[in-house]
Amino acid sequence: MQELTFFTNPNSRGRIIRWMLEELGVPYTTKVLEYGGDIKSPYYLKLNPMGKVPAIKHGDLVVTEGAAICAYLADHYADKNLAPALSSPQRGTYYRWLFFAAGPLEMATTAKAYDWRIDAENSQSVGCGLYQNVLDTLETALENGPYLCGEQFTAADVYVGSHISWGMMFKSLEERPSFKRYVQRLESREAAIRANQLDDALVKQD
Known part of the structure; x- marks a missing residue:
């Protein structure tokens, strides 16, 4: 199973992804980043050059932008039924x-x-x-x-x-x-x- 890491700050749009992850009920690791601190660290800027949260790292894949993360997670965990079937109108x-x-x-x-x-x-x-x-x-x-x-x-x-x-x-x-x-x-x-x-x-x- 690929490790799923969630980068966030509780005072951010990361709350959207937290909710999404809880709806999925899958295991994940939370990394809280501080404004004015490690959110601009070299490590995190390699993941997201914008230096913003939220972001996820799923195995070697990095996904940023709230809507993209939600769409990706819904598709990856299709068995959770958080997106209509591809064949559905x-x-x-x-x-x-x-x-x-x-x-x-x-x-x-x-x-x-x-x-x-x-x-x-x-x-x-x-x-x-x-x-x-x-x-x-x-x-x-x-x-x-x-x-x-x-x-x-x-x-x-x-x-x-x-x-x-x-x-x-x-x-x-x-x-x-x-x-x-x-x-x-x-x-x-x-x-x-x-x-x-x-x-x-x-x-x-x-």
């Missing part, structure tokens, strides 16, 4: 919302948080378009079932749900009723609770 839906969150949603909420100008004058040139359009589009993703792929909980829910939860927490995303219901549903999962407990314990150690 829902596979396209899964990819759509996973990468919608990694692209337009993150861009729009970051622009909102830092008051970057995106308006009718420049929105056609900006990947996310207008903020309200992003939120309206995201809301349509939640219309057809308890999860993004209907009845099946997937890695896309881990990734998208995390972004919605943080967006509402930090006021970069409107607290729409559909968003709140979705997040409450996800946060009640045993793996999500367990993941938060593990990362909260690391925060308390600092």
Whole structure:
């Protein structure tokens, strides 16, 4: 069995991958990196030249970027059913919302948080378009079932749900009723609770 190492900081997007790993229920080793410290060490920069977390090392393979890590893990551990089958029409839906969150949603909420100008004058040139359009589009993703792929909980829910939860927490995303219901549903999962407990314990150690 290939060793799976998880590089993270509890005050980071690493929480997404912690949750994903807990949903999988597979063994992994956690390496906590400190901001301003070993996160910029020569060893880690060889793994991820960005000097950011999260990242995983699975055997000799390194995967960075939250959405990519979620997609990779779901495919590698296909028996855990955290992605629709390749032959399923829902596979396209899964990819759509996973990468919608990694692209337009993150861009729009970051622009909102830092008051970057995106308006009718420049929105056609900006990947996310207008903020309200992003939120309206995201809301349509939640219309057809308890999860993004209907009845099946997937890695896309881990990734998208995390972004919605943080967006509402930090006021970069409107607290729409559909968003709140979705997040409450996800946060009640045993793996999500367990993941938060593990990362909260690391925060308390600092």
